[in-house]
Amino acid sequence: MNTPTLAAAPSAADSSSPAPGYLSINNIEVIYDHVILVLKGVSLAVPKGRIVALLGANGAGKSTTLKAISNLLHAERGDVTKGAIEFKGARIDQLTPSELVRRGVIQVMEGRHCFAHLTLEENLLTGAYTRGSARGEIRDSLERVYHYFPRLKQRRMTQAGYTSGGEQQMCAIGRALMAKPEMILLDEPSMGLAPQIVEEIFEIVRDLNRSEQVSFLLAEQNTMVALRYADFGYILENGRVVMEGEAADLSSNEDVKEFYLGLSAAGRKSFRDVKHYRRRKRWLS
Amino acid sequence: MSGRTSGDVILDLQNISLRFGGVKALTDISFNVREHEIRAIIGPNGAGKSSMLNVINGVYHPQEGRIVFHGEERRKMEPHKAAAQGIARTFQNIALFKGMSVLDNIMTGRITKMHASFLEQAIHFGRARREELEHRQKVEEVIDFLEIQHIRKTPVGRLPYGLQKRVELARALAAEPTMLLLDEPMAGMNVEEKQDMCRFILDVNDQFGTTIVLIEHDMGVVMDISDRVVVLDYGKKIGDGTPDEVRSNPEVISAYLGVSH
Amino acid sequence: MQFFIEVLLGGLLSGVMYSFVALGFVLIYKASGVFNFAQGAMVFAAALSFVGFQNLGLSFPLALLAAFTTMVALGILTERVVLRPLVNQPPITLFMATIGLSYVIEGLAQGFWGANVRGLELGVDDVPVQWLMDSTGIGVSSFDLFGAGVAAVLVALLALFFQYTRIGRALRAVADDHQAALSIGIPLQTIWRIVWAVAGFVALVAGLIWGARNGVSFSLTFTALKALPVLILGGFTSIPGAIVGGLIIGSTEKLAEVYLGEYVGGGIDSWFPYMMALTFLLIRPEGLFGEKHIDRV
Amino acid sequence: MFYREAGQFKTTYAADQQIFPIRQDRLGMLLLLAVAFFFVPALLSEYWLKAILIPFLIFSLAALGLNILTGYAGQLSLGSAAFMAVGAFASYNFMLRIDGMPILLAFIGGGVAAALVGIAFGLPSLRIKGFYLAVATLAAQFFIVWLLTKVGWFSDYSSSGVITAQDMEILGYRFVSPEAKYLLVLSIVVVLALLAKNMVRSSVGRAWMAVRDMDVAAEVIGIRIMHTKLLAFAVSSFYCGVAGALYAFAYLGTVEPEGFSLDLSFKILFMVIIGGVGSIAGAFLGAAFIVLLPIALDVVVQQWLSGLLAPSVSSNLQLIVFGGLIIFFLIVEPHGLARLWQIGKEKLRLWPFPH
Amino acid sequence: QAKEQFIGLPSYRVGAYAAGGSGLYGGWIDYMAMINERDGGVGGVKLTWEECETEYNNARGVECYERLKKKGSTGNSVFQPVSTGITYSLLDKVVADKIPMVTIGYGRTDAADGRVFPWVFPMITTYWSQATTMVKYIGAKEGGIDKLKGKKIVYLYHDSAFGKEGLTVLEKQAQKYGFSLVLLPVAHPGNEQQSQWLRIRQEKPDWVILWGWGVMNPTALKAAAKTGYPREKMVGVWWAGAEEDTVPAGDAAKGFTAAGFSVAGPNYPVIKAIQDNVYKKNKGNMEDKTRVGSVNYNRGVVHGIITVEAIRTAQAKFGKKPLSGDEMRWGFEHLDIDAKRLKDLGAEGFMPNLKITCADHEGSGLVKYQQWDGKQWKIVSDWIEPDREMVRGMIEESAAKYAKEKGITPRDCAKEG
Ligand SMILES: Nc1ncnc2c1ncn2[C@@H]1O[C@H](COP(=O)(O)OP(=O)(O)OP(=O)(O)O)[C@@H](O)[C@H]1O
Ligand SMILES: Nc1ncnc2c1ncn2[C@@H]1O[C@H](COP(=O)(O)OP(=O)(O)OP(=O)(O)O)[C@@H](O)[C@H]1O
Numbered sequence A: 001m002n003t004p005t006l007a008a009a010p011s012a013a014d015s016s017s018p019a020p021g022y023l024s025i026n027n028i029e030v031i032y033d034h035v036i037l038v039l040k041g042v043s044l045a046v047p048k049g050r051i052v053a054l055l056g057a058n059g060a061g062k063s064t065t066l067k068a069i070s071n072l073l074h075a076e077r078g079d080v081t082k083g084a085i086e087f088k089g090a091r092i093d094q095l096t097p098s099e100l101v102r103r104g105v106i107q108v109m110e111g112r113h114c115f116a117h118l119t120l121e122e123n124l125l126t127g128a129y130t131r132g133s134a135r136g137e138i139r140d141s142l143e144r145v146y147h148y149f150p151r152l153k154q155r156r157m158t159q160a161g162y163t164s165g166g167e168q169q170m171c172a173i174g175r176a177l178m179a180k181p182e183m184i185l186l187d188e189p190s191m192g193l194a195p196q197i198v199e200e201i202f203e204i205v206r207d208l209n210r211s212e213q214v215s216f217l218l219a220e221q222n223t224m225v226a227l228r229y230a231d232f233g234y235i236l237e238n239g240r241v242v243m244e245g246e247a248a249d250l251s252s253n254e255d256v257k258e259f260y261l262g263l264s265a266a267g268r269k270s271f272r273d274v275k276h277y278r279r280r281k282r283w284l285s
Numbered sequence B: 001m002s003g004r005t006s007g008d009v010i011l012d013l014q015n016i017s018l019r020f021g022g023v024k025a026l027t028d029i030s031f032n033v034r035e036h037e038i039r040a041i042i043g044p045n046g047a048g049k050s051s052m053l054n055v056i057n058g059v060y061h062p063q064e065g066r067i068v069f070h071g072e073e074r075r076k077m078e079p080h081k082a083a084a085q086g087i088a089r090t091f092q093n094i095a096l097f098k099g100m101s102v103l104d105n106i107m108t109g110r111i112t113k114m115h116a117s118f119l120e121q122a123i124h125f126g127r128a129r130r131e132e133l134e135h136r137q138k139v140e141e142v143i144d145f146l147e148i149q150h151i152r153k154t155p156v157g158r159l160p161y162g163l164q165k166r167v168e169l170a171r172a173l174a175a176e177p178t179m180l181l182l183d184e185p186m187a188g189m190n191v192e193e194k195q196d197m198c199r200f201i202l203d204v205n206d207q208f209g210t211t212i213v214l215i216e217h218d219m220g221v222v223m224d225i226s227d228r229v230v231v232l233d234y235g236k237k238i239g240d241g242t243p244d245e246v247r248s249n250p251e252v253i254s255a256y257l258g259v260s261h
Numbered sequence C: 001m002q003f004f005i006e007v008l009l010g011g012l013l014s015g016v017m018y019s020f021v022a023l024g025f026v027l028i029y030k031a032s033g034v035f036n037f038a039q040g041a042m043v044f045a046a047a048l049s050f051v052g053f054q055n056l057g058l059s060f061p062l063a064l065l066a067a068f069t070t071m072v073a074l075g076i077l078t079e080r081v082v083l084r085p086l087v088n089q090p091p092i093t094l095f096m097a098t099i100g101l102s103y104v105i106e107g108l109a110q111g112f113w114g115a116n117v118r119g120l121e122l123g124v125d126d127v128p129v130q131w132l133m134d135s136t137g138i139g140v141s142s143f144d145l146f147g148a149g150v151a152a153v154l155v156a157l158l159a160l161f162f163q164y165t166r167i168g169r170a171l172r173a174v175a176d177d178h179q180a181a182l183s184i185g186i187p188l189q190t191i192w193r194i195v196w197a198v199a200g201f202v203a204l205v206a207g208l209i210w211g212a213r214n215g216v217s218f219s220l221t222f223t224a225l226k227a228l229p230v231l232i233l234g235g236f237t238s239i240p241g242a243i244v245g246g247l248i249i250g251s252t253e254k255l256a257e258v259y260l261g262e263y264v265g266g267g268i269d270s271w272f273p274y275m276m277a278l279t280f281l282l283i284r285p286e287g288l289f290g291e292k293h294i295d296r297v
Numbered sequence D: 001m002f003y004r005e006a007g008q009f010k011t012t013y014a015a016d017q018q019i020f021p022i023r024q025d026r027l028g029m030l031l032l033l034a035v036a037f038f039f040v041p042a043l044l045s046e047y048w049l050k051a052i053l054i055p056f057l058i059f060s061l062a063a064l065g066l067n068i069l070t071g072y073a074g075q076l077s078l079g080s081a082a083f084m085a086v087g088a089f090a091s092y093n094f095m096l097r098i099d100g101m102p103i104l105l106a107f108i109g110g111g112v113a114a115a116l117v118g119i120a121f122g123l124p125s126l127r128i129k130g131f132y133l134a135v136a137t138l139a140a141q142f143f144i145v146w147l148l149t150k151v152g153w154f155s156d157y158s159s160s161g162v163i164t165a166q167d168m169e170i171l172g173y174r175f176v177s178p179e180a181k182y183l184l185v186l187s188i189v190v191v192l193a194l195l196a197k198n199m200v201r202s203s204v205g206r207a208w209m210a211v212r213d214m215d216v217a218a219e220v221i222g223i224r225i226m227h228t229k230l231l232a233f234a235v236s237s238f239y240c241g242v243a244g245a246l247y248a249f250a251y252l253g254t255v256e257p258e259g260f261s262l263d264l265s266f267k268i269l270f271m272v273i274i275g276g277v278g279s280i281a282g283a284f285l286g287a288a289f290i291v292l293l294p295i296a297l298d299v300v301v302q303q304w305l306s307g308l309l310a311p312s313v314s315s316n317l318q319l320i321v322f323g324g325l326i327i328f329f330l331i332v333e334p335h336g337l338a339r340l341w342q343i344g345k346e347k348l349r350l351w352p353f354p355h
Numbered sequence E: 001q002a003k004e005q006f007i008g009l010p011s012y013r014v015g016a017y018a019a020g021g022s023g024l025y026g027g028w029i030d031y032m033a034m035i036n037e038r039d040g041g042v043g044g045v046k047l048t049w050e051e052c053e054t055e056y057n058n059a060r061g062v063e064c065y066e067r068l069k070k071k072g073s074t075g076n077s078v079f080q081p082v083s084t085g086i087t088y089s090l091l092d093k094v095v096a097d098k099i100p101m102v103t104i105g106y107g108r109t110d111a112a113d114g115r116v117f118p119w120v121f122p123m124i125t126t127y128w129s130q131a132t133t134m135v136k137y138i139g140a141k142e143g144g145i146d147k148l149k150g151k152k153i154v155y156l157y158h159d160s161a162f163g164k165e166g167l168t169v170l171e172k173q174a175q176k177y178g179f180s181l182v183l184l185p186v187a188h189p190g191n192e193q194q195s196q197w198l199r200i201r202q203e204k205p206d207w208v209i210l211w212g213w214g215v216m217n218p219t220a221l222k223a224a225a226k227t228g229y230p231r232e233k234m235v236g237v238w239w240a241g242a243e244e245d246t247v248p249a250g251d252a253a254k255g256f257t258a259a260g261f262s263v264a265g266p267n268y269p270v271i272k273a274i275q276d277n278v279y280k281k282n283k284g285n286m287e288d289k290t291r292v293g294s295v296n297y298n299r300g301v302v303h304g305i306i307t308v309e310a311i312r313t314a315q316a317k318f319g320k321k322p323l324s325g326d327e328m329r330w331g332f333e334h335l336d337i338d339a340k341r342l343k344d345l346g347a348e349g350f351m352p353n354l355k356i357t358c359a360d361h362e363g364s365g366l367v368k369y370q371q372w373d374g375k376q377w378k379i380v381s382d383w384i385e386p387d388r389e390m391v392r393g394m395i396e397e398s399a400a401k402y403a404k405e406k407g408i409t410p411r412d413c414a415k416e417g
């Protein structure tokens, strides 16, 4: 597959062949509050040991897709009304989030969601709740997270509610890592982080992916970085997958370049000079 | 880019220090903001950028230092007074009123400008009704400006993150501020949306002459649209100047940028 | 002076009684951010079941076990029927649900065991300790001392439970953010079941003590009202706070009724504890040991 | 298909800012009012007017008051019954002590007295939040009831503390018949509901909601927290006070301080929550639910089950079903009946398409 | 058309009130059932009734009143709220609807003045009468009413309208007999009385009058034991004098004495009749049959007797047919249950005799005292006459004030038949 396919869901799923037995989403539909239809048949797959990026504008349904997988939708009165979600060959739509975590799927939610009254260190430790392993092992993981994010170590005794936005973001990611998952659903990991930290986070992603075969599904707005690190990408618009393909192919696609990377034929345009009227996306016309 | 002429200094921060217990969030920071400029604050996570904004509009009270706004010195002030003086802001963690519609949220931005008493409002007659319509008109202008007409009546809780940020900006703009404090307005947006945001910010700055203080982690945005940049690190100021000056400042490069942009 | 000491002591000891009920509130609040108004009904149901089982002919330990089992079942049921569907809802909704729950529990308990009021004997006499009476002239009830002892043991146990299990930390996490707790795999359902079961146990202990003091009747549900000022004074989230709050409320309430009551016509202990707690709150809005409310932009 | 906004274009903001911007709603409301004013008193029996509709309207008013405080301004209060008591006793004393006091003025006076007390007990809300505040409002609940019992002056030294409301007379017309009382109550409630609706859709209302949703941000925007919260307490207590006065004058005729117990406060809170937090219509729906449900249950039990079940079981069954239904409704829709209604309308709008 | 006399029964069987309510309504309903079973009704007219749950709540009570009002062929012919609060709420309504309201041992005391309150019957005895009999009883125990001089009595009362009822009379009595009265209010619900009892310990009173309700009573008894105050020196109001008040206190209750307008025990012919005609046929209302004959049960039977006797009296004048409220009122106003009638009813010693007149809606005002021996209530006094002069004076004064307030012209009883 050399050129990204331009296809409307649900047929999108057919064209890619997910590694059998890993995470696959088949034509799901999500409705909030019994009336708001948000996902209109989304299919995607994350093969084992791969990094898959989920791209798309605000409101496209990225977060909803991730929450549908991790079964956190219920807490927001959302429902998966159609389709199936499978992980390692088994349906997981009916599992509780905690069972999912035990099976190795964890989500880092958008908007941090740290436990405000717990210190950063306690936040991290709650992440290891499902592991139940020996204290020593958990200590090691903790040290590892601190190694990734030295800033957290400095502020470890501060209640998370009093830390800065970026510190909370690191805390949320670190907390998920503490669970030692095999599949991480990352929702906008780069949000609010300083540029070097963003790079570092993606380095961590790559590192975990390479060394421990952790798979990732990341919803990310920073397309540039995301496509640099991901193997495969899906583009979601309005609750449908509108394009998918190898990361490298996506980043060379003209539309993607213009709308997601801010590059035009003349190279990167200054933010000062963007004009008001832009060409419409091809797939919307 | 930084060649634009800016006006007089309207906000002058002198030797600000802010501590939370043992944590020094800000140490002896001085910088100023000129009328009509776009002033960026950058720095690593936890550097004290948001705290700085909180100091400016009175949410935090620094232990030391002076704040001179429009030639008037104030150390301690209530946030709502800052609002009355024309300072509006957006928040890093979206602080919209979740239970209200987009329109109502933006209308709250005009609260300092509405004067009818609650009794008049209860009867909804005369001044109250007039005001309500006048301000609605203004708010609609903001809505048009930010292109969010279609979500006017939606409860904000249902909006995706990026649109919430935009609504927050609308709420701040509705106050017709003379100074706008933006805390990471473009976090969680893709390039296309960032471009829109930049355009809004530049337009506000151009059309209304609003002074803008901006925190942002996207260096592309910062370097492109700001006139001057302050760099904070661990609560200390390590750089201040035009984007070009800042980006070639070795201390800034090592503390924040990593590689030069 | 001697009278003063007597009033003070009596107040402290009855304060401990309030703490029993407050403890149950604290447990559940800590674990889920739910302000469980049904705690009073649970105290009633627990005591009534215990006496009911005894009347069926069960021996003391068996009746205790049966009542405990009942309370655990009730806790598990509550989790399944009330809490699980209401996860991540605003605290006030959950609060209302617990009021609804209290009607259900009251109705069930009275419907099942009948409305008769009953006595309850724990085998500890509620009479002044004689030697203390003889030597100092101060009357302190042996039953109250017994109650205080039980409270001490209970608090120590609970403190240990929360200190040395990872559940303790998880509980606080859940109270902060249900959804985030779910996202990192904290099994809310299990935790809630455990906590409600423990709260049921605490209710049973409170029910036994209060039942032995005043008899087992519907009015046991009113003990909840006594616990509320204790709760806000000590802080919703603190187990020691429940005890300290109880001591403070108990003693000041008695002192006020005795020394102030006369001048304002008496009967002030309906509102005095609340006013007291309110005054304290003005100084520390989160109670003595409660977690500080984090308000940030 | 019936419920469509399509085709209703609004060309002015004035049109868009009407109370009911959608035509069907507007018509529905007019119809409802017409029925309430003309058909109900003509058609319904005395029992319905006296025992159900009058208390329903009065409780709606109280729930409206609490909804302003709790639903709109986000301040949880468990003391509404006490504010009703203040209103009842104040109106009584106005009538008693001022010759020729017009009854409506006495009601307003009762409301104002309650508002003042409300402000006093609202002061702690500037520092205390959430359930801490809720429990603290119990101080008001118990203190006020105690004070009314203790100080004989309030009940004109009646030995039992019970007061007997004076007759209601406006411009020489005495409101005695159930129909007259009903219409009086209905008019007062409709007017006050309209005022409330206007408030909550104006800037005070927005300020309340802003404080409710996020008070730090509200302050940054320029809202004066203290002023806003105290205003909410005052307005809310005013409504509760007037409701209390009506409770005494138009419904029970005689009241005692203990009648305004914590139970009543809870009931009113239930109405707010079940009806829908932050919704004027919700106050009415909630009141209808909480007033009617126990009666309906009792009727069902007495008519059909009285022979089958032991009396204590059937009575307790009512309690269980009542509690159970409350939980059920909270689960079905935590935002209350008003939201359920709204969702229904949204579905209607899409109908016959599912989404 | 079936000949049926409808009686609306507002009842309370849930919550804090259930304990007493289930007994009282049980006795009442059982008595009426017995009349139907044994006699085929009153004068051939069957009694029918319908309960309505009030939860002891005024608003619910009013709803019940309105709901029951039009039931039955002649409408509800008598309303007995068993709650002072509901009584007050209905004072005006019963006049308008012409339904007599009977309040036995509670309600508005001055309504005993039938000239001002033609429709209200606070029968047998009132709180004020009761208070004076308490003083008499204590006086007798002290060896003569004159011995009360210089004695100290604590009035430990439920801090509510109910609790305050006894206050004025007792204060007058204290003046009259020269004892001193110490007032100790207890806040609702009264499950904590430590401070009051410490005060009592300090005051060392000769007697304690317990004017309590619900959990306040056992708590007081327990607290008395705890402070070492003799229970024999405690006299309770009738709402403190049932098994529900003593049983929870266990041994602490032994020796406590309380007032009653009926007595405890199953050994009366009327109770036997109920056993035979109702329980033997498995039609009893009580789930717990051991409670037949308990204080609250017998109180309920008294309610039944008075209701039935009024019907009988009215039937004598208006004929053996279902009666309207107006006719029932006449029946109540001409009720005369003398010793002989009591004997016929099998209620000799079970309740006092009473005679209602146009002016006096109270009746005899007699009160008996019973003592708890740890197992059951034992009668320890004869029917005690209240201080009629004082009580009647107060009633008339208070009623006159009410009449003035409400613009009521009292009936002239001399002119009535
Ligand atoms: N709780 C909810 N109730 C109702 N609608 C919701 C809810 N959450 C999300 N939505 C709607 O679902 C759509 C998809 O939202 P989602 O959060 O998945 O978008 P997203 O792609 O993650 O956007 P962003 O990049 O802004 O995070 C949006 O239109 C939003 O309005
Ligand atoms: N109210 C507070 N109490 C305690 N510490 C605080 C408080 N506010 C901020 N801090 C601390 O001050 C430091 C600066 O925080 P601030 O939010 O200003 O950082 P920031 O520069 O905005 O970072 P980011 O880019 O991550 O948002 C942080 O370490 C934070 O933990």
Ligand SMILES: [Mg+2]
Residues within 6 Å of the ligand: A062, A063, A064, A110, A187, A219, B160, B161
């Ligand atoms: Mg998202």
Ligand SMILES: [Mg+2]
Residues within 6 Å of the ligand: A164, A165, A166, B049, B050, B051, B092, B183
């Ligand atoms: Mg920040």
